[in-house]
Amino acid sequence: MAAEPIIEVRDLDMAFPVRGGPGGKTVIQQVLHKLNFDIAPGETLGLVGESGSGKSTAGRILVGLYEPTGGSVKLFGQSITGAQRQHGLAAVRSRLQFVFQDPHAALNPRMRVGDSIAEPIAIAGGRTRRDRADRVRELLEMVGLPRDGAERFPHEFSGGQRQRIVIARALALQPGFIVCDEPVSALDVSIQAQIVNLLMDLQQKFGLSYLFIAHDLAVVRAIAHRVAVLYAGSIVEVAPKDELYGDPQHPYTRALLDAVPRADPDRVRGPVLGGEVPSLLAPPPGCRFHTRCPHVMPRCRTDIPALRVTTPGRHVACHLYA
Amino acid sequence: MASEPLVSIENLTVQFRTDRGWATATESVSFDIGDGDCLGVVGESGSGKSVTALSILRLHARGTSRFNSGTIRYDGRDLLRASERDMRAIRGRDIAMVFQDPMSSLNPVLTICDQISETLMLHRGLSRIEARKRAIELLDLVRIADAARRVDEYPHRFSGGMRQRVMIAIAIACRPRLLIADEPTTALDVTIQAQILELLRDLRTELNMAVMLISHDLGVIAEFARRVVVMYAGRVVEDAPVDVLFRKAMHPYTEGLMASMPALDGPVRRLYSIPGRIPDINEQVAGCRFSPRCGHAEAVCLTAMPDLVPVSPDHRVRCAPRTRTTGAG
Numbered sequence: 001m002a003a004e005p006i007i008e009v010r011d012l013d014m015a016f017p018v019r020g021g022p023g024g025k026t027v028i029q030q031v032l033h034k035l036n037f038d039i040a041p042g043e044t045l046g047l048v049g050e051s052g053s054g055k056s057t058a059g060r061i062l063v064g065l066y067e068p069t070g071g072s073v074k075l076f077g078q079s080i081t082g083a084q085r086q087h088g089l090a091a092v093r094s095r096l097q098f099v100f101q102d103p104h105a106a107l108n109p110r111m112r113v114g115d116s117i118a119e120p121i122a123i124a125g126g127r128t129r130r131d132r133a134d135r136v137r138e139l140l141e142m143v144g145l146p147r148d149g150a151e152r153f154p155h156e157f158s159g160g161q162r163q164r165i166v167i168a169r170a171l172a173l174q175p176g177f178i179v180c181d182e183p184v185s186a187l188d189v190s191i192q193a194q195i196v197n198l199l200m201d202l203q204q205k206f207g208l209s210y211l212f213i214a215h216d217l218a219v220v221r222a223i224a225h226r227v228a229v230l231y232a233g234s235i236v237e238v239a240p241k242d243e244l245y246g247d248p249q250h251p252y253t254r255a256l257l258d259a260v261p262r263a264d265p266d267r268v269r270g271p272v273l274g275g276e277v278p279s280l281l282a283p284p285p286g287c288r289f290h291t292r293c294p295h296v297m298p299r300c301r302t303d304i305p306a307l308r309v310t311t312p313g314r315h316v317a318c319h320l321y322a
Numbered sequence: 323m324a325s326e327p328l329v330s331i332e333n334l335t336v337q338f339r340t341d342r343g344w345a346t347a348t349e350s351v352s353f354d355i356g357d358g359d360c361l362g363v364v365g366e367s368g369s370g371k372s373v374t375a376l377s378i379l380r381l382h383a384r385g386t387s388r389f390n391s392g393t394i395r396y397d398g399r400d401l402l403r404a405s406e407r408d409m410r411a412i413r414g415r416d417i418a419m420v421f422q423d424p425m426s427s428l429n430p431v432l433t434i435c436d437q438i439s440e441t442l443m444l445h446r447g448l449s450r451i452e453a454r455k456r457a458i459e460l461l462d463l464v465r466i467a468d469a470a471r472r473v474d475e476y477p478h479r480f481s482g483g484m485r486q487r488v489m490i491a492i493a494i495a496c497r498p499r500l501l502i503a504d505e506p507t508t509a510l511d512v513t514i515q516a517q518i519l520e521l522l523r524d525l526r527t528e529l530n531m532a533v534m535l536i537s538h539d540l541g542v543i544a545e546f547a548r549r550v551v552v553m554y555a556g557r558v559v560e561d562a563p564v565d566v567l568f569r570k571a572m573h574p575y576t577e578g579l580m581a582s583m584p585a586l587d588g589p590v591r592r593l594y595s596i597p598g599r600i601p602d603i604n605e606q607v608a609g610c611r612f613s614p615r616c617g618h619a620e621a622v623c624l625t626a627m628p629d630l631v632p633v634s635p636d637h638r639v640r641c642a643p644r645t646r647t648t649g650a651g
């Protein structure tokens with residue numbers, strides 16, 4: 001990807017104070033650990049990992065909802081970390097949008113769909129009521145909903161249609177970058193495909209960039225250009241899609257792909273990965289995956305593997321590739 | 323199937339009271355579960371999978387639900403007509419169920435030991451001490467490490483995967499002949515899902531019980547089941563051995579479902595999506611319920627509800643064009 005990235009993330013750290021120490025004391029939980037990645041214009045970066053691995057936290061940081069505790073984030077060339085945070089966010093806010101998993105929670109049930117979609121425009125100011133109504137109809141059409149849908153209420157729509165409404169609202173201010181956090185996880189497979197295709201069409205049309213968060217690796221393969229794999233708050237592998245799925249290098253990426261059930265009753269699957277993701281309050285030393293890794297070596301228990309380039313465009317954090 | 327099936331559902335129609343009157347959730351559902359069988363039930367949200375499963379145990383709320391027709395044969399009895407007392411004895415002892423959300427099925431203020439013991443004391447008449455011993459064995463059986471210590475902990479100390487193991491331990495406590503697992507891994511991560519499916523597979527052989535696994539994920543079904551029932555909008559649309567279904571599905575909905583699954587290998591193509599959406603429970607659709615979304619619909623599909631027709635001894639399909647016998651004359 002030759003173009004200048006529009007998202008640049010460097011050594012990003014995030015920690016939350018949580019209750020859970022001995023005697024119910026408040027302790028610091030390190031949720032993201034030194035993340036590094038870029039996203040180019042018109043590119044989709046898939047972010048995968050098990051629940052609690054930090055995907056949503058990373059997504060929220062990228063749209064300014066959380067302030068990271070360390071590292072730097074640049075969006076459209078503007079820093080949104082450190083002293084420039086407020087100024088940077090003000091400059092880029094209208095170009096950032098967020099689509100959540102649950103389209104029910106995302107829409108106000110008492111608000112007409114048209115008003116929900118027009119809300120960001122109204123808040124940003126400008127445009128007359130009439131202009132807004134025209135824009136709403138245009139947006140509805142863009143996401144494949146009937147124009148008269150504007151007058152109806154969210155409960156009159158199915159889950160897939162509601163996700164279209166949420167996407168229409170996200171497009172209202174012509175963003176350049178959308179964080180999609182599990183946008184199809186709550187939908188049936190036949191509807192999932194409709195939404196994924198819609199997101200891809202919109203990307204083509206408007207040159208959008210996406211951070212596409214999902215725990216379903218197969219869905220991510222359909223939409224992403226590159227994929228980053230998170231494990232317990234660290235990126236263990238980032239690679240162009242074909243490389244990641246065709247030849248996964250990190251032992252965790254391999255295990256994750258192997259665990260996905262295939263629609264092939266004859267497939268003989270490899271041994272099932274045992275254990276569970278470690279607690280972020282007491283992460284294991286060294287490689288965080290070493291407690292479950294089938295290739296664990298002595299140094300894995302003590303040294304944190306760095307994210308290194310293994311082949312052009314691909315980064316892996318594993319001592320096997322040192 | 324040569325021998326008598328373990329459970330035989332015939333012509334099951336279940337309705338629920340809604341603000342627009344009685345709505346039909348499942349209609350004329352028929353299928354068998356063989357002794358020691360491994361049955362997968364697949365279909366999209368609202369297709370009637372859970373309603374069918376809950377009917378076997380008669381767990382629907384009274385007053386707002388009714389069985390319009392049907393029988394569910396088990397052990398020489400019709401469960402739909404059995405007394406509530408008989409049903410209480412059957413639930414948990416003969417037929418047990420595991421649900422999607424293990425947290426809401428566990429009582430947060432009771433220890434794991436208390437919750438497993440409850441079933442054992444009720445159905446097996448074990449003493450508290452015996453039940454505790456058995457609870458530890460059961461935790462071992464569902465591969466929870468350090469069972470003797472963990473048995474005294476509360477559910478909140480357990481991860482989602484561990485809680486599902488506990489639910490399975492409770493379900494198998496009385497060695498049921500049928501375990502119904504309704505989306506048991508849907509809330510779990512794939513690596514944990516793989517562990518739980520492996521556990522269920524092992525337990526099925528170890529305990530020689532039948533398992534009915536409900537899932538919306540064809541991948542899970544392909545990996546787990548030996549026979550598959552496909553449901554759409556309250557009807558069984560196809561019923562076949564797993565290899566037959568995945569090699570030559572005959573119902574257009576089954577085909578569509580398979581085509582919409584994003585793949586992990588092969589060329590990356592634009593995803594196929596079945597146009598339209600599943601009808602709402604209150605929506606009337608004349609003829610075949612899938613006809614408004616079907617690319618193969620003919621005039622007959624729009625008027626007459628097709629029958630579930632056997633196309634071979636172990637394969638049934640509900641689609642008029644696909645099951646028409648050709649070249650008869």
Ligand SMILES: Nc1ncnc2c1ncn2[C@@H]1O[C@H](COP(=O)(O)OP(=O)(O)OP(=O)(O)O)[C@@H](O)[C@H]1O
Nearest residue numbers: 338339347366367368369370371372373374538603
């Ligand atoms: N208690 C109830 N009252 C009214 N309608 C109900 C009730 N339970 C189920 N239904 C309806 O019956 C139909 C079938 O529901 P069911 O729960 O069996 O679907 P399912 O196939 O299990 O779907 P999912 O994949 O979402 O679990 C749906 O339309 C549902 O809304």
Ligand SMILES: Nc1ncnc2c1ncn2[C@@H]1O[C@H](COP(=O)(O)OP(=O)(O)O)[C@@H](O)[C@H]1O
Nearest residue numbers: 016018031050051052053054055056057058280
């Ligand atoms: N606002 C918050 N306060 C405290 N902890 C949080 C907060 N948001 C997320 N976390 C914790 O951060 C970790 C990562 O969460 P999340 O980013 O939601 O993971 P994912 O989206 O990958 O499932 C989890 O342990 C979660 O409990």
Ligand code: SF4
Nearest residue numbers: 287290293300318319
């Ligand atoms: S660093 Fe070691 S433990 Fe970690 S993934 Fe690589 S081989 Fe496994």
Ligand SMILES: [Mg+2]
Nearest residue numbers: 055056057181
């Ligand atoms: Mg999340």
Ligand SMILES: [Mg+2]
Nearest residue numbers: 371372373504
């Ligand atoms: Mg259900």
